[in-house]
Amino acid sequence: MDLHWLKPLLGRPSPFTTVFLDVTRAEVAGEAEAADRWKSLRRSLERDGAPAAVLDEIGELIAVPTGGRGPHGRVIIADAEGVRVDRVLSDPPAQSVGVHGPLPALLPAIRSADEAVTALLVVTDRTGADLTLRSLGAAAEGASETEAVEGGHDDVHKTREGGLDRRSQTRAEDSWQRNAEAVAAEVDRRVREKALDLVLLTGDTRAVGFVRDALGQEARALLVEVAGGGRGEGVNAAAFEAKVAEAVTKFRATRRKAVLDRFATAQGRGENAVTSLDDVVEVLRRGQVAELVLHVDALSGALGERELFVGPGPLELATSAEDLAAIGVEGEGSRYTADIALVRAALGQEAGVTFAEDGAVDLVDGVGALLRWSDGSTPSEAVPTQSGDQARLRTVV
Structure with a gap:
């Protein structure tokens, strides 16, 4: 999962205020509105020293419904x-929380990134298409603008009988194809210019086929066809949105599984994958990590209770003050919970983060790492590692 959008937080002035809030509407939750839930969090954050101006801004955002x-x-x-x-x-x-401190509580934001999908919705008919960029799982959801793309070829109606009518049918199908080519060209341009996860295509059945066939290779790789949408009246919007949600859920699962399969394969070979907190700390500070793998309960589990020692730079981290000094950090450094320190180090080397459900992969201490590279000094799953944890060694054949 790409976290480039979070990296600027590393250079921002502290302290940070993180709010992780249940914003379910009251008629669904049977509880108070989000604004009321926010009030109790605000009082707690005020006691912790959060600036009033920052809290006011957060309160204004929460007062605007998400539309979810x-x-x-x-x-x-x-x-x-x-x-x-x-x-x-x-x-x-499970419980709304607010945290004020020297570092942001990044795991809730990263969990949201795991769920967020940027999709281009293409609703097409014989004359063109409506294109909507949608951020599914982000706060901007529902605020996207729709742009119409018209093909410019108006001879789109068929007649049924006679020789002249057959010529009309040929002209009509030619117009459909040309209009579809115009739509496909605009979709291809969007795919090249924007970081898209999915292209969702729906609408008139024949037009969908023409657009699909005219798309370039890059757009086709992102394409998912969703039945039930259309540009005209009579569309069952609720049923169509349910199908979109199903397609997005399937994509999220596929995206996550691809990373975890790579991790499991590398782990099985005993190369380019490590697990356990000690070994992951080692490869993070060496800048070797391509993807940090965390158990889904990392936010509330053991990683939230363990502490690591960190220096000013995001890759300066260790399991003890002595190890921190050994890598050249003066003084005792700071002590942060392992979840915050690990994610901070991952961002510092532009690594991604993927969450794993129970049984998906073998994780010691609820954490692992898929590596960009390894050498003879890299901790290994097949031989004694630098952590000295004999209980987790694999049998060497």
Whole structure:
């Protein structure tokens, strides 16, 4: 999962205020509105020293409904100057929390990134298409603008009988194809210029086929056809949105599985993958990590209770003050919970983060790493490692 959008937080002025809130509408949750839930969090954050101006800005954002239906959450992160991250989560937190301190609580934001999907919705007919960029799982969801693309070829109607009518049918199909080519060209341009996860294509059956066939290779790789949409009246919007949600859920699972399969394969070979907190700390500070793998309960599990020692730079981290000094950090450094320190180091080397469900992969301490490279000094799953944890060694054949 790409986290480039979070990296600017590393250079922002502290302290940080992180709010992880259940924003489910009251008639769904049977509880108070999000604004009321925010009030108790605000009082706690005020006691911790969060700036009033920052809290006011967060309160104004929370007062605006997300537009989401059913249970969902929201994560907001502000630095000393104002809000920098605002994202919707498909699942609400078990308990709304607010954290004020020298570093942002990044895991809620990263969990939202795991759920977020940027999709281009293409609703096509014989004359053109409506293109809508949608951020599914982000706070901007529902605020996207739709742009119409018209093919410019108006001879799109067929007649049924006679020789002249057959010529009309040929002209009509030629117009459909040319209009579809215009739509496909615009979709291809969007794919080249924007970081898209999916292209969702729906509408008139024949037009969908023409657009699909005219798309370039890059757009086709992202393409998912969704039945039930259309440009005209009579579309069952609720049923169509349910199909979109199903397609997005399937994409999220596929995206996550691809990373975890790579991790499991590398782990099985005993190369380019490590697990356990000690070994992951080692490869993070060496800048070897391509993807940090965390158990889904990392936010509330053992990683939230373990502490690591960190220096000023994101790759300066260790499991003890002595190890921190050994890598050249003067003084005792700072002590942060392992979840914050690990994610901070991952961002510092532009690594991604992927969450794993129970049984998906073998994780010691709830954490692992898929590596960009390895050498003879890299911790290994097949031989004694630098952690000295004999219980986790594999049998060497």
